Structures are given as C-alpha cells and as structure tokens.
Amino acid sequence: MTDKKFFLLSGERNTLPQAELRAIVETYDNKANFKVVDKRVIIVEGRFDLNTVLKRSAYVSAGAYLISHCKLKDAEKTINAINFDEFMSDHVSFSASVFNLSDTHISGKMEAIIGSAVKRKLPNAKVSLKDPETMIIGIIFGDDLLLGFTDYKNRKKGWRLRRPRARPFFHPSALYPKFARGLVNLSHVKEGELLLDPFCGTGSILIEASLIGINTIGIDIFMKMCRGAINNLKHYMLDSLGILNSDALVLPIKKVNGIATDLPYGRCASSRGINTLNLLQDFLLEANSIIPKGRYCVFVHPSTIRLNDLDTFELKGMHEVYVHRNLTRIITVLRKI
Ligand SMILES: C[S@@+](CC[C@H](N)C(=O)[O-])C[C@H]1O[C@@H](n2cnc3c(N)ncnc32)[C@H](O)[C@@H]1O
Structure with missing residues (x-):
C-alpha cells in the first residue's frame, strides 16, 4: 500500500482545517511529510492509518490513498493507464466521486471516465453509489487532478445530533461538536490516552474525545x-x-x-470574577505540572488576551476563529518543552 495519501480540507476560511490535519497525522507519525498543493488540498507521506484520520477529523472533507497526480489535460490518458486491479478485486462494488475546486464543470465527465476505465480493467466490478466497497476519489484544483482510492465509509459524523440544543443539559457557553472535535485533535492525544478538560462546562470536549476512544x-x-x-455524556452512552x-x-x-x-470569559461562562488573563496564567502553571514534555495544551480564549512569557511551553500555533461581530476567539496550541 502506498504511503502517500491526499486530503481535501473543508472550506472554513481560517487556519484550523490545516492545523487539525497536521495534528492528527503527527499524533501517529511525527515524521510525516506534508505537501500543500492547494489551500484545501494536502498530500501527506507517512506511516499512519488513513481511516483513523478520516474518522477523527472535523475539518477533512475527503481523503484517499494517492494513485496519481496529473495535469487535467492528461486526465483521460492517465485514468485509462491505471491498473485498478492493484488495489481493487474483480468483483468489487465501487463508486467514483470527483470534487471540483476549479470553475470548470467537468466533475460528471471525469466520474464517467473513471467508471468506464474501471469496468474495462475489471469487467465484474459493479457501480454502487449507496454502499461501495471501494471509492475512487478525484480532486480537481487549478490545472491538476489528484486520483486516489479509499474504503472509508462512515462519512456522517452526527454533528447535528450532538449540537448544544440537542443535549439534555444546555448552557449558552456550550461549544459546537465540530469545533470541540477540532480542539481534541489539536491536543495530539491518542485512543487509550488521557485528556483533561479543566473547564469542562457541559462536556462538549469530553464527548468528542470519548467518541474517538480517548479517556477523559x-x-x-x-x-x-x-x-x-x-x-x-450518558445521553450518548x-x-x-x-x-x-x-x-x-x-x-x-x-x-x-x-x-x-x-x-x-464574558457573561456566559462565569470566571468567578477573575480576569481571564490572570486565570490563564495561573492555569498554565498548573498545566505545566501535569503535562509531560513534548505533550500539548490547547485552549480557546478571547482575542483580547495576549500571552507573555512561556518559559516551559513552546507556542505551536494560534488560530483565529470568528464567532460573531463582537467576538473572535483564538485557539492557542502549546507544547511542553
Ligand atoms: C467557557 S465554559 C466551558 C464550556 C464548555 N467547553 C462547553 O462546551 O460546555 C467555562 C467553564 O469553566 C468553569 N469555571 C470557571 N472557573 C473555573 C475554575 N476556576 N475551575 C474550574 N472550572 C471553572 C465555568 O463554570 C464554565 O462551565
């Protein structure tokens, strides 16, 4: 199996989707190589499980093992030369999905070309749009086409079922599940390891971490x-x-x-009268005593707060997330030195 995979990031206009993908990959392979070929498309070479990334991520729309990267003008020739039998058996059910980030309207045509090429090489393969065993994924961006395959099926993440208003206990400070999942992923914590949310509120972060097998x-x-x-938590078993x-x-x-x-911070989530910057600095002293070297502390705070000295932590990232006209939040990612 090829070590190269590619990912299509969701269209949020901030740095979070890319940071999340990098964090998930690094959690399993800290030597992986990333090649950003478009602001929403990344090729990653490394030893990690594709399905784990697709299952965990909040901001990855699609991913596949790389078969070919070609110019769009050579697409038909390239697709017809692919040996589909190297990664699909003859009786497989399959589908072709092409994501188009360019202005040309050629997704449908490209899917038809892929479908015919597969049928030519594997005459017993059947098209199944509902429940394919193998999916051929294409991404068109600029003048380029990426082609890959995956057997990943569970694309629905159930965000709606876990939105704050759908939970038995609601509070206005509750985070949306997708955002909470992103925070969990930035923490670089794996299944079976232990994640702490020291200001847990309604438990949004704990729910998302538990769903991917992290202890909390x-x-x-x-x-x-x-x-x-x-x-x-009980509501979601x-x-x-x-x-x-x-x-x-x-x-x-x-x-x-x-x-x-x-x-x-603010009116929604009581900070018991303590100013958020003081609270954060006191909290980081505590966090420092329980996080091992090389591990991460991820926190969301208002954009008005600027961190000063970080002797024992290295700043790994800051991601600005627009909430509404009066509120921009920052996700800060620190790594213990
Ligand atoms: C922004 S809310 C967290 C919301 C949470 N992420 C959620 O999705 O429901 C912050 C929480 O910190 C709690 N809190 C405030 N000061 C605290 C402290 N010193 N120690 C622990 N919790 C505290 C508040 O009660 C509040 O529930």
Missing part, C-alpha cells in the same frame, strides 16, 4: 455544570474517568497526556 477527565467549579456534563467538582487552579490530578479546554 473533566473539571468544573460549579456542581450544576458537572452534573450536566455527566448527563450529556459515553463515560468519563471522572467529572470533578473542583478548581482548575488547584488541579487534583498528577499526570495527563494532553489538555484541551475553553476558558471561562
């Missing part, structure tokens, strides 16, 4: 929020190692593999 601990200073988070009614500035935990959190 949540902390909130208000008992009502702790109970709410427990109920929300998920569990946490603990939801602790405690102060994040005096952490009752010795070691975690990463932190992802959304700091209290």
